[in-house]
Amino acid sequence: xxxxxxxxxxxxxxxxxxxxxxxxxxxxxxxxxxxxxxxxxxxxxxxxxxxxxxxxxxxxxxxxxxxxxxxxxxxxxxxxxxxxxxxxxxxxxxxxxxxxxxxxxxxxxxxxxxxxxxxxxxxxxxxxxxxxxxxxxxxxxxxxxxxxxxxxxxxxxxxxxxxxxxxxxxxxxxxxxxxxxxxxxxxxxxxxxxxxxxxxxxxxxxxxxxxxxxxxxxxxxxxxxxxxxxxxxxxxxxxxxxxxxxxxxxxxxxxxxxxxxxxxxxxxxxxxxxxxxxxxxxxxxxxxxxxxxxxxxxxxxxxxxxxxxxxxxxxxxxxxxxxxxxxxxxxxxxxxxxxxxxxxxxxxxxxxxxxxxxxxxxxxxxxxxxxxxxxxxxxxxxxxxxxxxxxxxxxxxxxxxxxxxxxxxxxxxxxxxxxxxxxxxxxxxxxxxxxxxxxxxxxxxxxxxxxxxxxxxxxxxxxxxxxx
Numbered sequence: 001x002x003x004x005x006x007x008x009x010x011x012x013x014x015x016x017x018x019x020x021x022x023x024x025x026x027x028x029x030x031x032x033x034x035x036x037x038x039x040x041x042x043x044x045x046x047x048x049x050x051x052x053x054x055x056x057x058x059x060x061x062x063x064x065x066x067x068x069x070x071x072x073x074x075x076x077x078x079x080x081x082x083x084x085x086x087x088x089x090x091x092x093x094x095x096x097x098x099x100x101x102x103x104x105x106x107x108x109x110x111x112x113x114x115x116x117x118x119x120x121x122x123x124x125x126x127x128x129x130x131x132x133x134x135x136x137x138x139x140x141x142x143x144x145x146x147x148x149x150x151x152x153x154x155x156x157x158x159x160x161x162x163x164x165x166x167x168x169x170x171x172x173x174x175x176x177x178x179x180x181x182x183x184x185x186x187x188x189x190x191x192x193x194x195x196x197x198x199x200x201x202x203x204x205x206x207x208x209x210x211x212x213x214x215x216x217x218x219x220x221x222x223x224x225x226x227x228x229x230x231x232x233x234x235x236x237x238x239x240x241x242x243x244x245x246x247x248x249x250x251x252x253x254x255x256x257x258x259x260x261x262x263x264x265x266x267x268x269x270x271x272x273x274x275x276x277x278x279x280x281x282x283x284x285x286x287x288x289x290x291x292x293x294x295x296x297x298x299x300x301x302x303x304x305x306x307x308x309x310x311x312x313x314x315x316x317x318x319x320x321x322x323x324x325x326x327x328x329x330x331x332x333x334x335x336x337x338x339x340x341x342x343x344x345x346x347x348x349x350x351x352x353x354x355x356x357x358x359x360x361x362x363x364x365x366x367x368x369x370x371x372x373x374x375x376x377x378x379x380x381x382x383x384x385x386x387x388x389x390x391x392x393x394x395x396x397x398x399x400x401x402x403x404x405x406x407x408x409x410x411x412x413x414x415x416x417x418x419x420x421x422x423x424x425x426x427x428x429x430x431x432x433x434x435x436x437x438x439x440x441x442x443x444x445x446x447x448x449x450x451x452x453x454x455x456x457x458x459x460x461x462x463x464x465x466x467x468x
Contacts, residue, residue, distance in 0.1 A: 008136035020047015022313030022325030023146030029333035040123035149314035158248035199355035351417035359420035363408035383444035395449035
């Protein structure tokens with residue numbers, strides 16, 4: 001790494017502001033294309049995914065999964081009951097060591113091997129070709145903005161700021177630093193972050209409630225996915241308050257007031273109502289970059305209103321996904337190098353690491369729509385799911401009625417986050433139901449639910465009772 005004084009006055013082909021998933025991808029691809037690259041990243045170095053997103057969330061879910069497995073195996077008499085108690089202090093230490101390991105790998109090995117310079121600090125535009133970091137001024141032929149996002153804190157909930165200051169309420173960022181498992185937890189928001197946190201803290205031992213202003217969980221995805229998840233969560237004892245919002249928080253009495261007049265008591269409140277792009281303090285107006293509070297405006301080449309300035313990832317407000325940020329980082333770098341690359345925003349897989357997992361890609365449709373053939377294959381007859389004790393949910397295939405091409409796939413069940421990627425490839429390649437008949441999958445695997453949904457769509461029924 002370099003300090004500010006070492007880069008002052010230097011010129012680079014590309015300056016990347018932000019070192020998270022999108023920024024790292026952009027820097028590495030630009031370097032591979034022969035460009036001289038500088039990355040400016042402010043603490044915590046590495047971005048959301050490594051520090052307070054993907055990595056710690058999956059580790060929290062891993063701990064929760066252990067607690068779930070222990071409980072279920074105990075109920076079957078396969079292990080002795082008792083003895084499994086989560087140590088949140090140990091979790092905090094280990095999740096920080098995971099982040100440090102990933103960050104040091106990039107800073108000490110990956111970036112240096114590619115000749116990428118790195119400065120720790122806050123970068124801001126001073127013009128279309130100048131970036132200021134601390135007291136240093138750097139020139140750049142192209143600039144790629146990848147500053148990510150932060151948890152959205154709504155102003156509509158009375159007492160929220162005070163509740164956060166006093167430790168009664170928190171965002172997902174602070175949830176990873178809890179010293180102990182809260183006895184009861186109210187989660188505000190039933191989107192991806194909310195349902196993931198609900199799964200984790202439920203299995204860790206909290207009494208969990210979710211308050212969602214829409215009429216179902218995961219309102220941005222295929223309706224049948226959220227409805228199915230609601231049923232599973234309700235059966236497990238997670239309380240759901242749908243078509244309802246939180247109006248106020250009272251830290252002293254530990255009460256949460258709802259829009260329908262009801263009150264909930266909670267040890268902690270977790271606010272998970274979305275994220276906000278980090279567009280502040282970037283000096284965007286100095287370079288003439290168009291943006292709103294919803295994010296920086298970009299085209300399919302990740303180019304902003306200023307031709308040599310690009311933006312990728314959460315800061316655009318288009319997809320709050322590390323996977324999309326990485327793909328956009330590659331596209332931006334290639335365009336900065338003079339290539340002509342575009343991002344296909346219509347085919348971005350979405351995975352939610354709830355329990356069971358939920359995943360979605362492509363067209364969403366319901367049965368009865370004359371444009372599509374919509375078929376659901378139940379995971380209850382997937383042999384791998386049965387062996388895992390996770391035979392819940394379904395795989396839903398959406399194909400064009402006129403051509404038989406697969407155009408959408410939606411799944412709730414074990415490893416849905418993995419299966420959806422195979423579906424995305426099939427959609428991109430224009431796979432038809434007739435072609436699916438010739439495919440051979442390994443057995444027994446969860447992804448057979450995808451294949452069997454396609455076979456069922458083509459009239460091949462190998463597992464389900466005959467109707468009529």
